[in-house]
Amino acid sequence: MISIAKPFIGEEEKAAVLEVLGSGQLAQGKRVREFEERFAAWVGARYAVAVSSGTTALHVALLAHDIGPGDEVITTPFSFIASANCILYAGATPRFADIDPLYYTIDPASIEQQITRRTRAIIPVHLFGQPAAMTAIAEIAAKHGLAIIEDACQAHGATLNGQPLGTWGTACYSFYPTKNMTTGEGGMITTNDPALAERMRVLREHGMRVRYVHETLGYNFRMTDLQAAIGLVQLTRVDGWNAQRQRNAAQLTARLAGAPGVATPQVRPGATHVFHQYTVTVADRERTIASLTERGIGYGIYYPIPIHQQQVYRERGYTDVLPVAEAASAKVLSLPVHPALTESELDQVADAVVAAACEPVLA
Numbered sequence: 001m002i003s004i005a006k007p008f009i010g011e012e013e014k015a016a017v018l019e020v021l022g023s024g025q026l027a028q029g030k031r032v033r034e035f036e037e038r039f040a041a042w043v044g045a046r047y048a049v050a051v052s053s054g055t056t057a058l059h060v061a062l063l064a065h066d067i068g069p070g071d072e073v074i075t076t077p078f079s080f081i082a083s084a085n086c087i088l089y090a091g092a093t094p095r096f097a098d099i100d101p102l103y104y105t106i107d108p109a110s111i112e113q114q115i116t117r118r119t120r121a122i123i124p125v126h127l128f129g130q131p132a133a134m135t136a137i138a139e140i141a142a143k144h145g146l147a148i149i150e151d152a153c154q155a156h157g158a159t160l161n162g163q164p165l166g167t168w169g170t171a172c173y174s175f176y177p178t179k180n181m182t183t184g185e186g187g188m189i190t191t192n193d194p195a196l197a198e199r200m201r202v203l204r205e206h207g208m209r210v211r212y213v214h215e216t217l218g219y220n221f222r223m224t225d226l227q228a229a230i231g232l233v234q235l236t237r238v239d240g241w242n243a244q245r246q247r248n249a250a251q252l253t254a255r256l257a258g259a260p261g262v263a264t265p266q267v268r269p270g271a272t273h274v275f276h277q278y279t280v281t282v283a284d285r286e287r288t289i290a291s292l293t294e295r296g297i298g299y300g301i302y303y304p305i306p307i308h309q310q311q312v313y314r315e316r317g318y319t320d321v322l323p324v325a326e327a328a329s330a331k332v333l334s335l336p337v338h339p340a341l342t343e344s345e346l347d348q349v350a351d352a353v354v355a356a357a358c359e360p361v362l363a
């Protein structure tokens with residue numbers, strides 16, 4: 001069985017967790033502080049604030065930007081649902097822009113069409129490890145005075161034109177087990193703005209700066225030292241894993257080149273893509289899935305229903321028609337690309353796709 005994702009926990013992670021267990025300090029403490037410092041330095045941002053998940057990272061980021069009822073935030077419908085739900089949590093209104101058909105990230109021209117007097121922020125998602133069109137998005141944000149909140153939950157370590165993702169605005173990361181690095185559950189927010197970083201620290205801790213003095217409505221969105229201990233070790237491994245993901249992607253692309261009806265992932269010019277997912281389109285998705293399943297190979301469809309068509313949005317009256325996102329949901333197929341795959345396993349994955357693509361269609 002070749003799985004679509006395979007988190008790696010080594011002896012060092014285990015030892016680091018045992019050390020925390022033995023220390024008696026289990027909740028947020030010095031390991032969290034150390035993880036924040038190292039993560040900020042690794043990203044190239046001035047501050048990092050650790051939280052309990054990528055979802056709470058997005059929620060806190062919006063609150064720290066003072067986004068709430070009456071405000072609109074533009075995001076992509078082709079993502080994990082947290083990219084939009086965080087806007088609802090903040091009491092603001094999500095507006096959906098369509099995506100680019102080549103890279104599946106939010107389309108800057110469509111963002112401009114969604115801007116109103118109420119728009120406060122844009123949440124671009126660096127989907128599958130591919131940077132969103134940040135140069136154009138940064139220009140739009142500057143022109144209209146909008147905040148940028150990067151959803152970098154799938155893009156640890158990616159860059160665009162030499163600039164790391166996570167430094168274009170406020171940026172949110174997830175450490176869920178399937179991501180490029182993990183802490184079990186966990187999240188991180190990066191920013192260069194000291195005031196925002198301070199607000200985020202207060203919000204994750206019950207609105208408290210001084211013990212039991214609650215200056216605002218906050219939450220318990222803390223990370224534990226157990227998670228941070230794992231994260232500190234994973235941070236020493238993630239560059240190597242990203243490089244392996246890139247090599248794996250190159251091998252799949254070489255092997256799939258020329259297979260009829262198969263479109264391999266495109267990398268945006270100037271980008272380093274960290275291949276959280278390796279996502280293709282094929283002429284016949286059902287037949288390709290059957291071929292993969294027959295050979296014991298896992299796959300994923302990210303995402304089968306675009307966010308604006310999910311029940312939670314339908315119920316809220318969303319009737320948007322976003323043709324590129326809707327077509328992508330009907331076509332995409334993600335193949336195993338994780339760093340634990342061997343060359344022979346990668347060949348098996350590609351061969352299964354090629355076999356389905358080359359099978360004659362029975363009339």
Ligand SMILES: *Cc1c(COP(=O)(O)O)cnc(C)c1O
Nearest residue numbers: 053054055080082083153174176
């Ligand atoms: C994983 C993910 C999230 C949410 O992260 P959690 O840690 O699972 O809460 C948000 N956005 C995107 C694009 C993700 O892939």
